[in-house]
Amino acid sequence: MNRWLVKSEPSVYAWSQLVADGRTAWTGVRNNTARLHLLAMKVGDEVLYYHTDDDRQVVAVARVVKEAYTDPTAEDPRWVCVDLEPLRALAKPVPLAAFKADPALVDSWLVKLGRLSVLPLTEAQYQRVLELGA
DNA sequence: GCCAACGTTGGC
DNA sequence: GCCAACGTTGGC
Numbered sequence: 712m713n714r715w716l717v718k719s720e721p722s723v724y725a726w727s728q729l730v731a732d733g734r735t736a737w738t739g740v741r742n743n744t745a746r747l748h749l750l751a752m753k754v755g756d757e758v759l760y761y762h763t764d765d766d767r768q769v770v771a772v773a774r775v776v777k778e779a780y781t782d783p784t785a786e787d788p789r790w791v792c793v794d795l796e797p798l799r800a801l802a803k804p805v806p807l808a809a810f811k812a813d814p815a816l817v818d819s820w821l822v823k824l825g826r827l828s829v830l831p832l833t834e835a836q837y838q839r840v841l842e843l844g845a
Numbered sequence: 846g847c848c849a850a851c852g853t854t855g856g857c
Numbered sequence: 858g859c860c861a862a863c864g865t866t867g868g869c
Contacts, residue, residue: 718867742852742866763867807868826851826866 714837715752716759716769716821717795718828726760726771730797734776737829738784738792745829750779752793759832759840761821768806769840772798801844815839 717737719725729735740746752758752775760771777794784792810816816839820830832840 720867744852767868824851825849825868828866 713751713753713756714759714832714834715748715756715775716761716819716830716832717773718761718763720764721762721766722764725762726797726800729760729771729773729795730800734794734796736783736792737795738782740782740792740829741785741790742826742828744827746789746791748829748831749791749793751831752778754778757798757837758795759837766804767808768804769801769844770804771800772841774798801841803844805840805843809843813839813843 724735737749740749754775754777756775758773758775759769760773761769773795774797775793776796779791779793781788782790782792807821810819810822816822816836819832819836820827824830
């Protein structure tokens with residue numbers, strides 16, 4: 712079971728929209744590192760849902776329901792997407808500042824490589840976020 | 846709105 | 858194959 716984090720601009724596709732839709736194709740990723748992470752996702756993997764822009768916090772947990780396939784919104788067929796469904800919102804969102812302040816999270820890719828939109832978390836990092844968000 | 850960090854492109 | 862220039866992302 713791998714753990715991930717995906718970013719979304721809340722003005723474009725917020726968590727509430729995923730809840731309303733019940734499921735979505737995670738399209739539009741055009742960065743090779745992020746692409747490799749999408750390719751590594753397995754059905755059942757849990758994915759933290761992070762809002763960029765003014766929010767800048769993890770708000771919820773989603774789950775992979777379909778593994779990587781060609782992104783229908785891309786001209787180049789090498790780009791892929793996965794399908795996600797909402798799992799649950801965090802009781803308390805975990806802000807980026809908490810990642811930077813927490814020794815267990817400061818080494819995460821979210822902090823180290825801020826522009827990466829799909830990134831892996833270690834099990835310990837993942838559990839720590841859930842703990843902070845409980 | 847600005848800027849830092851990173852990726853990509855294209856000239857040589 | 859190197860690197861300068863440019864574009865994009867996301868935090869502040």
